[in-house]
Amino acid sequence: MTSDGPRRIIVAITGASGPIYGIRLLERLAAIASVETHLIVTSGGRATIAYETSYALPDVLALADHVYPEHDLAAAISSGSFLTDGMIVAPCSIKTLSGIATCHDSNLVVRAADVVLKERRRLVLMVRESPFHLGHLRLMTQVTEAGAVVAPPLPAFYYCPQTIADLVDHSVSRVMDLFGISDSTQARWTGPAAAIASSRAARRRADGHDDTAPGDETP
Ligand SMILES: Cc1cc2nc3c(=O)[nH]c(=O)nc-3n(C[C@H](O)[C@H](O)[C@H](O)COP(=O)(O)O)c2cc1C
Secondary structure, eight states: OTTTTTEEEEEEEEESSSSSHHHHHHHHHHTTTTEEEEEEEHHHHHHHHHHSSSHHHHHHHHHHHHEEEETOOSGGGSSSOOOEEEEEEEEOOOOHHHHTTTOOOSSSSHHHHHHHHHHHHHEEEEEEEEOOOOHHHHHHHHHTTTTTTEOOOOOOTOOOOOSHHHHHHHHEEEEEEHTTTTOOOOOOOOOOOHHHHHHHHHHHHHHHOSSOOOOOOOO
């Protein structure tokens, strides 16, 4: 999309639980010189950053190349003529999902997402709620029909995560993959042999052993 310049990614942090996903995404994108980030944090997102993380808001905002107020509907990213590679909403609340599904462009997050969809660019929504009722599922169907990718931050265990940071990084990696952006943090499935070796090593560490006698291990 922006072939002669940096990859431009819009990031939005909304008021669903898990602003750490957006923060970690920003940290990792900030370390990639060829990526330029454009950030919106809703008032809900500001609240959950305060409730759920130890990050100060100015430090989060400082991770992005450009920051926009939630209600600045004249911002560059509210126009399709401003070229971007797409947008990631991390995490995405049901309220924002609903706004995007119904094109209710009342704030810059929903407007920018609507622009990304109308320009046929990539929109990834890390929708976070549980359990879902039928209305939530219908909204997710609607945005998928319009071209968005619904990517809830569901933990995976096939790569033997050891920490919460590992779980966060894995969800962030999968979203970065959707944009073809990678870094050294990506944990990838390389087949059952590697997975079994990794889970055995984790078990040995958990048991306080450096090694296990051959034959002790059950995959
Ligand atoms: C601590 C906390 C956790 C929340 N978690 C969720 C959640 O996981 N999913 C969700 O859809 N809303 C959640 N909410 C409610 C949203 O913040 C609220 O609906 C807000 O209006 C969303 O607005 P926004 O999308 O413009 O940020 C949470 C609120 C708080 C205070």
